[in-house]
Structure formats: C-alpha cells, structure tokens
Amino acid sequence: MTTCMKLLAKTLHGLEEVLAEELELLGATDINPLKRAVSFQGNKELLYKCNLQLRTALKILTPIYYFKAYNERSLYNKVEQFDWSKILSVEQTFAIDSVVFSKQFTHSKYVALKVKDAIADQFRKKTGVRPSVDTKNPDVQINVHCANENFTISLDSTGAPLNQRGYRDNQHKAPLNEVLAAGMLKLTNWNKDIPLIDPMCGSGTFLIEAAMMATNTPPGIKRKQYVFMKWEDFDKELWGKIYNEAIESITKSEFRISGSDVSQQAIDISRQALLNFDFNRDIKLVKSNFNDLRPQSENGVLIMNPPYGERLRETDIFALYKMIGDHLKQSYNGFDAWILSANRDALKHVGLRPSKKLTLFNGALECKFQRFSMYKGSLKQKFVDSGIR
Numbered sequence: 001m002t003t004c005m006k007l008l009a010k011t012l013h014g015l016e017e018v019l020a021e022e023l024e025l026l027g028a029t030d031i032n033p034l035k036r037a038v039s040f041q042g043n044k045e046l047l048y049k050c051n052l053q054l055r056t057a058l059k060i061l062t063p064i065y066y067f068k069a070y071n072e073r074s075l076y077n078k079v080e081q082f083d084w085s086k087i088l089s090v091e092q093t094f095a096i097d098s099v100v101f102s103k104q105f106t107h108s109k110y111v112a113l114k115v116k117d118a119i120a121d122q123f124r125k126k127t128g129v130r131p132s133v134d135t136k137n138p139d140v141q142i143n144v145h146c147a148n149e150n151f152t153i154s155l156d157s158t159g160a161p162l163n164q165r166g167y168r169d170n171q172h173k174a175p176l177n178e179v180l181a182a183g184m185l186k187l188t189n190w191n192k193d194i195p196l197i198d199p200m201c202g203s204g205t206f207l208i209e210a211a212m213m214a215t216n217t218p219p220g221i222k223r224k225q226y227v228f229m230k231w232e233d234f235d236k237e238l239w240g241k242i243y244n245e246a247i248e249s250i251t252k253s254e255f256r257i258s259g260s261d262v263s264q265q266a267i268d269i270s271r272q273a274l275l276n277f278d279f280n281r282d283i284k285l286v287k288s289n290f291n292d293l294r295p296q297s298e299n300g301v302l303i304m305n306p307p308y309g310e311r312l313r314e315t316d317i318f319a320l321y322k323m324i325g326d327h328l329k330q331s332y333n334g335f336d337a338w339i340l341s342a343n344r345d346a347l348k349h350v351g352l353r354p355s356k357k358l359t360l361f362n363g364a365l366e367c368k369f370q371r372f373s374m375y376k377g378s379l380k381q382k383f384v385d386s387g388i389r
C-alpha cells in the first residue's frame, strides 16, 4: 500500500457534484466538492486510476505547499523557502501554470513568472545551474493557485488536460470539450438502457462520450501521456496493472445511441473519430435536418448543442430554435430533451417551458443547459414506470 495523500481534481463549473460521484465510485475518501474542483484523499494507485478513468475531471493535482503572500516580494521569498530539489532536478525541465483570483495579484502569467524565477534561482544558488523551462512537454508541471493572499502550489500529475482524450484530431466547427460533454450526459441521468439521440452531433462528442460510458471504456484509453509517467517514483508495473484491469472491464455495446447532423462534413468527422473504437458500428449516424428526423423509439434522452448564432442572422437563429421546439412538440413525445445554448434569447424561441435549468460554461461562454420534458398524461406515467425518471 502506498501512502495516502491529499489530492485535487479540477473540473468545469457545474460538474463538481458529478465528479464527486465519480470519485466515490473509484474509492476516494474525504471527498469535498469545491469551486471547479473536488478535493479528496487517495494513494498513488488512485492517482493513476483518476487520470485514466475520470470522465469529468480536467486535471489531478497533488498539493505540496501552502502559504500566504501579500506582494511580489513575499511571493518570491515564500517560493524560495521550499526545497524544490525534492521534486525537480537540474536535468529535468519544468513548467508553471497558474490560476489567480486576487486583488493583490492581478495577472496569472506574472504570478507564474515570479514562481518560476524563485524556483530557478534556488537551483542556480545551490548548484550554479538552472533547470530549463519547457511549456510544451515538461518533466515536472507545477500548478499555482492563488485566492487573494492564499497560495497553493501543487504538482500536476496530468499535463495536457484530460479532455484531450486522444480520439480525434479532425474537428468540425465548435466541438464541445469532452469533459463538459461527459458531465452533461451525467447531469441528464442518462444510462445505457435509455435510447440517446444527438440530432446536431457536429463532431460526435456526445455520441462517443456516451458510448464510452455505456461500455465502461476508460476515457483515457487512447491517451498515451500523463506527466506522472515522468516522475521519479513512477510505478510502471502498477500503471500497467491498472490499465489492463480497465481494459478487461470494457463491456459489450448494449446501447441505443444515434446521431445526426445537417452537415455531411460533420457526419464524416464523427465517423472518423468513431473508427478509434470497437463500438463504432453500433452508433447510428445519418445526415438529416432535425426537422425531418423521426425518433426510432418511444422514449429516450435527446441532447443537443445547436449553433448559438455567431455566424447567423438573428431572424435565422430564432427560426432554428422555433423549429427545434415545434419539432420536439410534434414528434418527440416521451423524450427528455436537453439543450445547451449560450443564446438565451434564442432559447426563448423554443417555446416550451424548461423543467430544469442549469448553468454551465462552454469555454468562456455562459450557457443554459435546459431540460424540456416532452411527455404528458399516460406517457408521463409510462416514463416513470420504465425507471427513466
């Protein structure tokens, strides 16, 4: 058994609770949802599992140093007081990224620069040499979090964020962040026994994330690199065991997932990304305008991320959202329809009352994620009986 340590999983706004649930299932203890992060306790094994298995985490950090600093000088001094040779050697490269919410420190890049200088100067004073910075592929990635005068310095075990799953390089317009897509699916309470449709699938993010969930495929199955693999204490054997166990627990494609899009290019890109997976033939893909798409089941979850209208005239975007609402009403009785959009005015043109409203961020864009429950009377009861709600 390796020692237990405090760990922190970073995520996106609104996904803290679903991430906490994922952590519980992986065996984490002392789980505490925070703002865009969840803290927990675990050992090295859990750290590796989190990187491979968590669908709604962006990074897994191990906090190593807490301190208070009130200005640039005290920040530099505090960083210099830590013995950096414990985690870094002059032969290794390093990089710093920082997140800052502070009145005193207003530029995150400047904070990162100060921390970098203090670390490099400590090595130079002790050994006459400074370790080099490599922002693309460092051996040691250091994360600085500043909330007013409170600083936490952590080792980033992940490197490139976990949404970089490694299953696609060709992207259609505005693909969703994979972590956001996985979190949204979890927020709908969808599971593999319920049919799922994304009628505006773009590059297929919901379809792939859903199929990975349904088959218990680890989200990191296609990813080759994590920074912890470069750490001195990297346990290759333990990682191999965790990876193989995860692969062995992949299940058969027993799901009903389908996607469509009005653009042939989107369908081609989705198909291309799907080729990475054994379940690629089990996801139905068709080119269709949503207006012409008829459901193939009596009930299910429909999830969509329509255009927000940046490239369209206002009248056209309102007409698109009106069409969505009208078509849901006419053809999708029995479905829970979830729509993500940053265009609140357009969402009003759906013309249906949402039964749930959540706030999420697609990049910097604040979005509403709304559920429209398309069933009434006996259909509603049927849905309840089938365990869908």
Ligand SMILES: C[S@@+](CC[C@H](N)C(=O)[O-])C[C@H]1O[C@@H](n2cnc3c(N)ncnc32)[C@H](O)[C@@H]1O
Binding pocket: 172, 173, 174, 175, 176, 177, 199, 200, 201, 202, 203, 204, 205, 206, 260, 261, 262, 263, 266, 288, 289, 290, 291, 305, 306, 307, 308, 320
């Ligand atoms: C924001 S993108 C979706 C991105 C997608 N969620 C992803 O992760 O790649 C919106 C998609 O809606 C499609 N679309 C727009 N109007 C449509 C319509 N009337 N019927 C079907 N698809 C439509 C566009 O072609 C585009 O691929």
